[in-house]
Amino acid sequence: MTDATLTTGAATQAKAGRRDIGLKARYAAERRFRAYGLAAIIVGLSFLFILLASIVSQGYTAFWQTSILLDVTFDEEIVDPEGTRDTGSMAMLTANYPLLAQRALYDALDIDPDNREATRAADGLVSQGVRTQLRDMVTADPDIIGTTQSVWVLAHGDIDSAQKGQFDLTVEESRRRVSDLQLEYMQQLEQAGALEGRFNTGLFTFGASSRPETAGMGVAIIGSFWMMLIVLVLALPIGVAASIYLEEFAPKNRLTDLIEVNINNLAAVPSIVYGLLGLAVFINFTGLPRSAAIVGGLVLTLMTLPTIIIATRAALKAVPPSIRDAALGVGASRMQTVFHHVLPLAAPGILTGTIIGLATALGETAPLLLIGMVAFVADYPSTPLDPSTALPVQIYMWSGQAERAFVERTSGAIIILLMFLAVMNITAIILRRRFERRW
Amino acid sequence: MSVTTLVAIVLVLAAIGYVVGLQRARSVVGGETAQLHSRPGYYGSYVLVWTCLPALLVLAVWAATAPIVIENQVRASFPETVQMQQSPNQQNLSMNMVESIARGLRLLDERERTQATAGFVELRPLLAEKGVALAGNGEDYMIRSALLLNRLTDANRLWRSIAVIGFSLVGLGFALVQIRARLRARNRVEAVIHGALILASTVAILTTIGIVLSMVSETGRFFSSVPPAEFFFGTVWDPRFANAEDPDAAGQFGLIPLLAGTLYIAFVAMLVAVPIGLFAAIYMAEYAGSRFRSLAKPLLEVLAGIPTIVYGFFALITVGPFLRDISAQLAGITTGDFAAFVSATSVLTAGLVMGIMLIPFVSSLSDDIITQVPRAMRDGSLGLGATRSETMRRVILPAALPGVVGALLMTASRAIGETMIVVMAAGVAARLSINPFEPMTTVTVKIVSQLTGDLEFTSPQTLVAFALGLTLFFITLALNVYALYIVRKYREQYE
Numbered sequence: 001m002t003d004a005t006l007t008t009g010a011a012t013q014a015k016a017g018r019r020d021i022g023l024k025a026r027y028a029a030e031r032r033f034r035a036y037g038l039a040a041i042i043v044g045l046s047f048l049f050i051l052l053a054s055i056v057s058q059g060y061t062a063f064w065q066t067s068i069l070l071d072v073t074f075d076e077e078i079v080d081p082e083g084t085r086d087t088g089s090m091a092m093l094t095a096n097y098p099l100l101a102q103r104a105l106y107d108a109l110d111i112d113p114d115n116r117e118a119t120r121a122a123d124g125l126v127s128q129g130v131r132t133q134l135r136d137m138v139t140a141d142p143d144i145i146g147t148t149q150s151v152w153v154l155a156h157g158d159i160d161s162a163q164k165g166q167f168d169l170t171v172e173e174s175r176r177r178v179s180d181l182q183l184e185y186m187q188q189l190e191q192a193g194a195l196e197g198r199f200n201t202g203l204f205t206f207g208a209s210s211r212p213e214t215a216g217m218g219v220a221i222i223g224s225f226w227m228m229l230i231v232l233v234l235a236l237p238i239g240v241a242a243s244i245y246l247e248e249f250a251p252k253n254r255l256t257d258l259i260e261v262n263i264n265n266l267a268a269v270p271s272i273v274y275g276l277l278g279l280a281v282f283i284n285f286t287g288l289p290r291s292a293a294i295v296g297g298l299v300l301t302l303m304t305l306p307t308i309i310i311a312t313r314a315a316l317k318a319v320p321p322s323i324r325d326a327a328l329g330v331g332a333s334r335m336q337t338v339f340h341h342v343l344p345l346a347a348p349g350i351l352t353g354t355i356i357g358l359a360t361a362l363g364e365t366a367p368l369l370l371i372g373m374v375a376f377v378a379d380y381p382s383t384p385l386d387p388s389t390a391l392p393v394q395i396y397m398w399s400g401q402a403e404r405a406f407v408e409r410t411s412g413a414i415i416i417l418l419m420f421l422a423v424m425n426i427t428a429i430i431l432r433r434r435f436e437r438r439w
Numbered sequence: 440m441s442v443t444t445l446v447a448i449v450l451v452l453a454a455i456g457y458v459v460g461l462q463r464a465r466s467v468v469g470g471e472t473a474q475l476h477s478r479p480g481y482y483g484s485y486v487l488v489w490t491c492l493p494a495l496l497v498l499a500v501w502a503a504t505a506p507i508v509i510e511n512q513v514r515a516s517f518p519e520t521v522q523m524q525q526s527p528n529q530q531n532l533s534m535n536m537v538e539s540i541a542r543g544l545r546l547l548d549e550r551e552r553t554q555a556t557a558g559f560v561e562l563r564p565l566l567a568e569k570g571v572a573l574a575g576n577g578e579d580y581m582i583r584s585a586l587l588l589n590r591l592t593d594a595n596r597l598w599r600s601i602a603v604i605g606f607s608l609v610g611l612g613f614a615l616v617q618i619r620a621r622l623r624a625r626n627r628v629e630a631v632i633h634g635a636l637i638l639a640s641t642v643a644i645l646t647t648i649g650i651v652l653s654m655v656s657e658t659g660r661f662f663s664s665v666p667p668a669e670f671f672f673g674t675v676w677d678p679r680f681a682n683a684e685d686p687d688a689a690g691q692f693g694l695i696p697l698l699a700g701t702l703y704i705a706f707v708a709m710l711v712a713v714p715i716g717l718f719a720a721i722y723m724a725e726y727a728g729s730r731f732r733s734l735a736k737p738l739l740e741v742l743a744g745i746p747t748i749v750y751g752f753f754a755l756i757t758v759g760p761f762l763r764d765i766s767a768q769l770a771g772i773t774t775g776d777f778a779a780f781v782s783a784t785s786v787l788t789a790g791l792v793m794g795i796m797l798i799p800f801v802s803s804l805s806d807d808i809i810t811q812v813p814r815a816m817r818d819g820s821l822g823l824g825a826t827r828s829e830t831m832r833r834v835i836l837p838a839a840l841p842g843v844v845g846a847l848l849m850t851a852s853r854a855i856g857e858t859m860i861v862v863m864a865a866g867v868a869a870r871l872s873i874n875p876f877e878p879m880t881t882v883t884v885k886i887v888s889q890l891t892g893d894l895e896f897t898s899p900q901t902l903v904a905f906a907l908g909l910t911l912f913f914i915t916l917a918l919n920v921y922a923l924y925i926v927r928k929y930r931e932q933y934e
Contacts, residue, residue, distance in 0.1 A: 261920075263643045273654075280654065365746065
């Protein structure tokens with residue numbers, strides 16, 4: 001580039017009247033250089049935009065779930081043939097609930113129950129999850145047996161996808177997952193106001209499921225919550241204590257030098273190595289259960305510690321020495337100086353660092369895969385020792401599923417995860433803006 | 440009493456101790472707290488420390504050792520024939536059986552228990568009724584051992600509670616007796632806090648030791664079945680999982696194809712991230728106005744805050760298919776045959792997406808380093824008539840070069856250790872190839888695939904993951920130590 005500048009400079013020299021130093025070419029180079037910089041930023045930001053746009057455009061529909069309004073008659077013959085109203089009885093638990101929904105659906109669509117082709121198409125409209133939905137209604141309130149209730153039941157995952165226009169309906173019928181008859185029924189129901197997209201609360205409350213319409217992030221959200229709690233309870237006090245020692249008390253010697261280098265390097269260790277550590281130490285050696293939130297929490301704690309320590313030390317360093325001198329001068333001990341004066345002044349910085357560390361931990365996937373959090377967990381974990389999953393791991397598991405409805409749900413789950421992260425990061429920024437003092 | 444209740448009791452006692460200590464400190468000097476050596480609160484804390492610290496230490500030691508002692512005693516109660524004849528594994532199974540019988544016995548009432556202890560045949564249906572399922576092959580001696588286990592467990596709990604609460608009370612009394620005006624309570628409490636601070640700062644060292652030790656020991660076990668030379672210099676990766684038909688199937692564990700894939704993908708990622716990140720940093724540092732900077736810089740850093748799983752999904756769903764379709768179009772235009780030459784999972788896909796992720800790392804690290812170059816150098820160059828780009832290229836960048844190289848090395852170590860993007864976008868086939876349009880696999884992908892699912896920790900197929908992890912750890916460690924050394928040296932140069 002420099003050579004080019006010089007030769008073009010020489011060429012223009014003859015034309016110009018006064019001694020030319022190639023200014024034009026140099027300014028052109030300057031403009032080019034500047035344009036490269038701007039282009040780089042624009043490219044980077046457009047990557048960000050494309051990434052977010054692709055996730056949101058694929059995922060926003062996950063927050064609506066097609067449901068069908070049915071007038072379900074809870075026939076005593078089927079639900080409670082003995083008439084005991086005992087909600088724990090085997091008869092009531094294993095009753096043929098889907099049949100109730102099917103009957104209601106045939107009524108709504110005016111189908112002859114003996115028409116095999118029509119009933120098969122109609123049965124495919126409703127999710128298999130209707131069994132648990134109706135059973136839960138009965139066990140919650142046995143008095144509804146014998147009555148007719150209006151219930152919004154979930155539509156089948158394929159019907160949901162078709163309703164959202166995610167299937168190419170020009171494809172030949174036999175190669176589609178939704179038949180023409182079903183499409184006709186859907187229109188019929190929609191015109192009657194009995195089929196519509198409703199807010200998908202199940203996405204936030206359901207556990208793992210192989211059916212997209214009954215699969216949700218409930219277990220993952222609780223698992224992630226337990227882990228974040230463990231990280232906060234362990235990493236914050238340990239991290240702050242370690243930073244206070246290193247920054248305020250530690251003598252300058254080999255050992256503290258070693259600790260410093262160590263912490264800097266731990267911050268750069270690939271996260272998957274922490275997973276191996278957790279597997280070898282917490283699961284094989286200590287014997288904690290696999291897939292449990294407590295192991296995940298401990299691994300993430302070790303991973304987050306260096307981040308918190310580095311942030312805390314920076315915050316402590318930013319408190320001017322004059323404050324320490326003043327406290328010591330009026331007779332405070334060194335410990336009192338730190339805990340009464342330095343630490344409160346450094347608190348906003350420490351909190352910001354902690355929240356950012358937690359946000360990183362929340363999005364971390366790789367170490368959790370190794371400690372067995374890739375598990376099919378349908379029930380809520382009630383303690384950190386129960387099997388559970390985590391938000392990012394749930395996303396990973398869903399991303400491996402082939403159905404179109406799972407692609408949508410994966411993107412939806414990513415949106416939820418990004419929302420959590422955004423809230424945490426914005427809180428951190430607000431904290432910093434509000435409380436950070438500059439001396 | 441369970442451990443949690445014990446801890447709760449000790450904490451309550453400690454809280455009481457604090458209040459009592461505070462009161463006593465005040466009453467010792469007749470309310471004139473100025474005569475005390477320390478503030479009254481410190482006397483409270485002093486009692487608090489004495490009440491809970493020794494008791495909790497005792498509890499921790501007890502909880503760690505008692506189960507081992509009990510288990511040994513129960514095992515010693517097995518008939519001698521069992522101890523002589525059974526292999527350790529069989530004995531472990533018997534021990535598990537004894538434990539479940541012991542759990543089941545607790546559910547029975549008095550009458551059922553006498554009935555059940557007659558023999559295993561009578562016991563089994565009784566326990567099944569209570570929801571404790573037992574395997575069929577139990578023997579009568581197990582019931583005796585189970586009863587012993589229950590007795591020992593009960594005794595253990597009783598004595599543990601007595602010891603812990605006793606220590607707590609003795610500590611409380613001892614501390615209370617010591618309180619007088621001249622007691623240097625503050626110094627002693629501060630010494631305890633100081634100890635706690637030191638303890639906390641050793642956690643970092645313990646983590647490193649844990650990482651190295653756990654991985655070295657498992658890697659040692661791996662190398663006892665596969666020679667290190669075959670691992671480090673082997674060019675074939677084919678770790679067949681042992682199956683029923685062919686239990687001796689020995690896999691081949693060649694590191695070279697994995698390492699090649701790792702470095703190749705990291706190289707592609709750096710090709711994307713370095714120019715964009717570096718130019719973005721230069722623009723931010725030199726040209727951007729403060730308003731543009733305060734908007735663009737945080738936005739660019741959002742890229743660093745997005746979890747890698749999201750990038751992986753992006754690569755899998757959007758970038759991979761996009762590159763495949765584009766390549767099909769290109770092939771169609773040039774050769775008339777619409778066959779995609781880029782597969783959906785490929786080095787290019789993974790590298791490109793990883794590159795996007797690394798842009799903010801390169802840009803913010805370089806930004807820091809560029810702004811550290813002394814102002815005088817910049818002013819001097821500009822004053823001599825150089826344009827800003829000339830100043831940047833001929834003065835600032837050469838001066839900042841060591842620091843920038845350090846930053847790039849740190850970024851490279853991140854690219855090498857990155858897992859989720861490559862797991863989802865790079866493919867699983869381990870092969871040596873220089874075609875970036877084909878899938879290759881990395882060290883991290885193989886760690887994940889060897890360790891997910893049901894597994895036993897004795898076969899080389901799973902242990903190899905630790906050898907891979909150790910390799911990864913040392914590569915990234917070396918890169919980082921070197922990078923930190925460079926950056927530190929560079930900083931000293933300009934301070």
